[in-house]
Amino acid sequence: MAKTAPPKEGKPLTNVTHIEFTSRAEDIKAGLIDTFLNLQRIDTNLYLARHLLKGRRSYNAVYGGQAIGQSLAAAAATVDDTFVPHSLHSYFIKTGSVEKPILYMIDRIRDGRSFCTRLVKAVQDGEAIFSCQISFHKKERDAIVHQQEMPVVPDPETLQPARITAEEYLKDNVGDSITQKVLNHAIKEIPNAFDRVRPVDPAKYLLKEDSEPKASIWIRAKENIGDDNRLHQCVAAYLTDLTMLNTAIRPHMRKGFVPSMSFSLDHCIWIHEDNFRMDDWMLYETVSTKANGSRAFIEGKLWTKDGRLAVSTAQEALVRDNQQSKQ
Numbered sequence: 119m120a121k122t123a124p125p126k127e128g129k130p131l132t133n134v135t136h137i138e139f140t141s142r143a144e145d146i147k148a149g150l151i152d153t154f155l156n157l158q159r160i161d162t163n164l165y166l167a168r169h170l171l172k173g174r175r176s177y178n179a180v181y182g183g184q185a186i187g188q189s190l191a192a193a194a195a196t197v198d199d200t201f202v203p204h205s206l207h208s209y210f211i212k213t214g215s216v217e218k219p220i221l222y223m224i225d226r227i228r229d230g231r232s233f234c235t236r237l238v239k240a241v242q243d244g245e246a247i248f249s250c251q252i253s254f255h256k257k258e259r260d261a262i263v264h265q266q267e268m269p270v271v272p273d274p275e276t277l278q279p280a281r282i283t284a285e286e287y288l289k290d291n292v293g294d295s296i297t298q299k300v301l302n303h304a305i306k307e308i309p310n311a312f313d314r315v316r317p318v319d320p321a322k323y324l325l326k327e328d329s330e331p332k333a334s335i336w337i338r339a340k341e342n343i344g345d346d347n348r349l350h351q352c353v354a355a356y357l358t359d360l361t362m363l364n365t366a367i368r369p370h371m372r373k374g375f376v377p378s379m380s381f382s383l384d385h386c387i388w389i390h391e392d393n394f395r396m397d398d399w400m401l402y403e404t405v406s407t408k409a410n411g412s413r414a415f416i417e418g419k420l421w422t423k424d425g426r427l428a429v430s431t432a433q434e435a436l437v438r439d440n441q442q443s444k445q
């Protein structure tokens with residue numbers, strides 16, 4: 119069988135070569151693309167991320183979706199553009215700190231004719247904080263084709279932005295209820311780039327009614343992302359961690375549950391479509407099908423507005439209460 123040449127490196131996702139390090143994501147006025155997904159190439163297979171976004175205000179922990187999106191951006195830069203990412207399997211090993219840069223180390227596990235596999239290790243202070251394997255596939259013709267129907271939900275144009283829903287509620291309700299704590303948290307923590315989040319069922323977000331551990335939001339990046347499909351894929355990877363944990367916990371919070379510790383533990387993504395735009399409205403549906411033993415399992419589906427299932431996700435999260443003994 120004739121041997122084919124190994125794939126060429128892909129081009130970096132952005133043209134910016136150097137940005138000053140800042141540890142305070144909320145101070146960054148620039149958009150998502152020039153900051154959080156912008157990596158500096160240090161050497162072959164080595165990329166440095168200088169802009170780190172907090173998952174929560176109270177800790178200096180890095181938002182999990184950021185490590186996912188940045189790993190994909192770094193791995194994609196080592197793969198020829200004709201290969202598109204189709205699956206990512208990751209573990210959050212140790213909490214990352216927003217106070218220092220993250221180094222992404224790529225291991226080019228295999229360059230095949232149809233598939234390329236990359237192992238990415240994210241390191242801070244010489245210690246792994248996150249690892250993932252990402253597989254890229256050269257576009258192939260359809261063999262079998264089917265897809266589940268997209269759920270019928272109200273159009274995003276008919277819904278309010280999450281921030282406004284939360285602000286209105288807080289203006290009318292003064293106190294320190296769980297709903298208020300959750301909303302205050304959400305207002306502060308929803309990353310700037312995702313101001314355009316519109317919950318399909320705002321009553322659930324306001325903990326006004328009992329609900330199953332299910333959620334749907336319309337989401338759209340704030341800025342124009344351009345025409346590079348891989349960049350849209352990285353932004354999708356970045357946002358898919360946003361509402362999974364919350365989906366599992368929220369119905370229990372209505373009954374008074376307050377987690378003493380909650381983190382994403384692992385995260386998987388399958389990218390089915392290679393041409394969707396994260397600067398157009400996308401529907402992100404999440405459902406938690408099981409929670410026990412301090413872990414919750416959550417699945418997600420990201421749909422284009424015209425009904426294509428673009429991305430599927432799955433995650434396990436740690437959800438502890440303060441009854442468990444701390445070591």
Ligand SMILES: CCCCCCCCCCCCCCCC(=O)SCCNC(=O)CCNC(=O)[C@H](O)C(C)(C)COP(=O)(O)OP(=O)(O)OC[C@H]1O[C@@H](n2cnc3c(N)ncnc32)[C@H](O)[C@@H]1OP(=O)(O)O
Nearest residue numbers: 173182210211212213280304378379381382438442444445
């Ligand atoms: C209207 C609005 C709509 C929109 C609505 C959207 C909302 C939008 C919000 C954004 C929100 C984004 C949410 C993203 C979610 C992430 O981004 S989470 C970030 C990503 N994940 C991570 O960083 C996890 C990284 N992994 C790790 O840190 C480690 O692997 C783990 C999980 C801690 C396990 O490590 P380990 O060494 O086995 O440690 P372990 O024995 O479990 O104990 C660790 C610590 O826990 C403590 N501990 C143990 N049990 C307990 C307990 N029950 N309670 C408390 N502490 C405990 C121990 O004392 C110990 O403390 P230290 O001694 O370290 O101080």
